[in-house]
Amino acid sequence: MKDTPKKIVLAYSGGLDTSVILKWLKETYHCEIVAYSANIGQDEDWDKVREKAWATGADEVVIRDLRDEFVRDFVFPMMRANAIYEGQYLLGTSIARPLIAKEQVNVAHETGADAVSHGATGKGNDQVRFELTYMALDPELKIIAPWRIWDLNSRSRLIAFAKEHGIPVPVTKEKPYSMDANMLHISYEGGILEDPWAEPPKDMFLWTKAPEDAPDEPQYVEITFEKGDPVAIDGEPLTPRKLLQRLNELGALHGIGRIDIVENRFVGMKSRGVYETPGGTILRIAHQNLETITLDREVVHLRDSLIPKYAELIYYGFWFSPEREALQALIDESQKDCSGVVRLKLYKGTCQVVGRRSHKSLYSPELATFEADEVYNQRDAEGFIRLQGLRLRMRAMLQNKLGAEDQE
Structure with a gap:
């Protein structure tokens, strides 16, 4: 058939879903499969991911370390905009998907593949984020979304398929919710969290201390910014990745960055999500407060009026769109004088700004x-x-x- 792919790059995590998808693609299309994984800071044994991909039938395995690019080229530009979706969500999953998909397209070009595939379901946002990126970067690539075309529409069917094809199924206790993690956040959705009245169990949180269990003494930290980007903590220059890691450690220790929200998905349904974003929460608060002394009033008001649209574009998957790029140009122009130092007090789930200074300050005593x-x-x-x-x-x-x- 004319539309039958000759080689497919699969966004592969090593979990049950994408392992089944790998084997299903092989059986359905009878072509070469490249298992591609992106390291954006999630806790994985990458050697085991590689071994499982080979054992499940991959013809090639590609693992890319994207942590530096993730923070420098995706998280920091978003933070320069103070982006937040529906007033609460710091877009931890949303901002990761265009980078994963972008590198997947690169892998397709490098390996001579003519198709790409992902494991996102037909109910969620990720299918849109992946596929809009594919279309924006290479409209000639064929897109295969197994969850929208196969009949393996339940966990029991996935497990049965896996056992039938010799795919290892972990005998660990199933988590009563789904998780996604990267350097910016951890998300928890589904299962026991589908009741919006039910409080999340305390032992669910893997990253941050509960605020009541955080240290009894506050900790002060100073963040230095240059043109809207953080460059140092307590006077120590750090790379973007190491800086975010440090803020994550500080925020997690003091119980900062937990939110519990019901959000509006792009496909139309509401979804309850619980998130941990310790470093990102600190960074956004610090950046906002530095802007109070370095940005002109009308520039701030204009930029703030655009934040809902900018955040919506990221949430909906339009990172590689002309409108997001145009907004980014305006935002980055507004940041040329956003340099200085912000001092914060971290204490039991709170992040309070207690000082800000800049040699470009517009504040006049x-x-x-x-x-x-x-x-x-x-x-x-x-x-x-x-x-x-x-x-x-x-x-x-x-x-x-x-x-x-x-x-x-």
Whole structure:
């Protein structure tokens, strides 16, 4: 058949789903399969992932370490925008998918593959994020989404298929929820969390301490920024990856970064998610507060009005879109003077800004003071207020006139 792929690159994790998919692709299309895995900071034994891919029938196995690129080229640009979806979600999974898919396209080019495949289900957001990236970067690649076309639509069927084909199925106790992890966050969804009234079990959280169990003494930390990006902690210069790792350690120790939300998926349904984003939470708070002294008022207000749209583009999978790139250009332009240091106090689940300074600060003690000054003439405010109130006065005068006519 004309549309039959000759070689497929599968986004492979080594778990039950993608292991079954690997074998299913082999049996269905009778072509070479490249098992591709991306290391973006999740806790994996990559040697075992490689061995299992070979044992399950992969013709090639490619594992890429994308941790530096993830933080530098995806997390930090997003943080320069203070991006947050629906007021709470820091987009930990959303921002990882375009990078994984981008490298998958690169692997397809390097190995001569003409098709790509993923293990995302037909109900979630990830199928959209993967496939929009494929289309944006190479529209000629065939896309195979097994969950939308096969009949293995339950865990019991997946396990039966795996046993039938000699794919190892772990005899470990099944987690009552699904997880996804990378350097920015850990997410928990499904299972026992599908009841939005049920509190998550305390032992579910793998990263952060419960705030009540965090240290009884606060810890102070200083983050240095250059043009909107963090570059040092407590005066020590760090690479993007090491800086985020350090903030993750600090945030986890002090119980920072837990959220429990019901979010609106792109496909239309609501989904309850619980997230741990310790370093990202600290970073966003610090960056926002540095902007309060380095950014012009109207620039801040304009940028803030665009955050919901920017976050929505990431959540929906439009990272590689002209509109996201245009917004990023505006955001990055706004960050050229966003340099300085922010001091924070970390304590039992809270992250409080207690100081900020910058050699490019627009904050002027001479103007802000309540004491006498020679810079600002307070009488000037009278004309300013009268001009601002002109339209309100005209409206009131008209209403009074019409009211009087109605009484005649």
